[in-house]
Amino acid sequence: MAQDVSPNKTTATNRRRSRAKFTEDQLKILVNAFNQKPYPGYATKKRLASEINTEESRIQIWFQNRRARHRFQKRSEPEEDLKSSQDEDHPEEKIRSREDRRCRTSYTSSQLHTLIEAFMKNPYPGIDSREQLAKEIGVPESRVQIWFQNRRSRFHVQRKREPDEALEQRQDQGQDP
DNA sequence: ACCCTAACCTAATCAACGA
DNA sequence: TCGTTGATTAGGTTAGGGT
Numbered sequence: 683m684a685q686d687v688s689p690n691k692t693t694a695t696n697r698r699r700s701r702a703k704f705t706e707d708q709l710k711i712l713v714n715a716f717n718q719k720p721y722p723g724y725a726t727k728k729r730l731a732s733e734i735n736t737e738e739s740r741i742q743i744w745f746q747n748r749r750a751r752h753r754f755q756k757r758s759e760p761e762e763d764l765k766s767s768q769d770e771d772h773p774e775e776k777i778r779s780r781e782d783r784r785c786r787t788s789y790t791s792s793q794l795h796t797l798i799e800a801f802m803k804n805p806y807p808g809i810d811s812r813e814q815l816a817k818e819i820g821v822p823e824s825r826v827q828i829w830f831q832n833r834r835s836r837f838h839v840q841r842k843r844e845p846d847e848a849l850e851q852r853q854d855q856g857q858d859p
Numbered sequence: 860a861c862c863c864t865a866a867c868c869t870a871a872t873c874a875a876c877g878a
Numbered sequence: 879t880c881g882t883t884g885a886t887t888a889g890g891t892t893a894g895g896g897t
Contacts, residue, residue, distance in 0.1 A: 699865090
């Protein structure tokens, strides 16, 4: 698609975080945990993270990717396997036992100010920028990443809503759907 | 070249908190 | 109670590292 607000590549500040390589032991623990609970709560992710010595955000990403892969496979093989697997959700039971989320981060107005300013300069900060920002305002880098994701998403939505009007005080880098 | 998958993205939705 | 916004999800894309 021609939707390229994309990061300006080679700029050092837009680099991705380096790719993790899990050892077999680590993978074994992750896969095992996944088979028991594909939707772990925050406490579980935290525990796994310290167990295999990585960050909680890596665990989160790993589970997301793993679930996606599984769904894809299931689509290929719609039949088979019906009952042999363990557990299946009793909806009610599952909803009740919805695991804990990470508690909501609340930002001070000065932290928000810093974030917003950075967003206006570059809505797609790379790992280095995010880490620096995180250090500056004293929150984990993963929270900064989530903040940018939400901000971008809502920025896009807001834009669709108001095609015209309020076209006065906006400087954008020229992009139109 | 190709494959696998971590990293990253958007859009929708859940849910905490304050006015 | 309701709007704002942080957290989580589905589902898709980008890119690093191994073959």
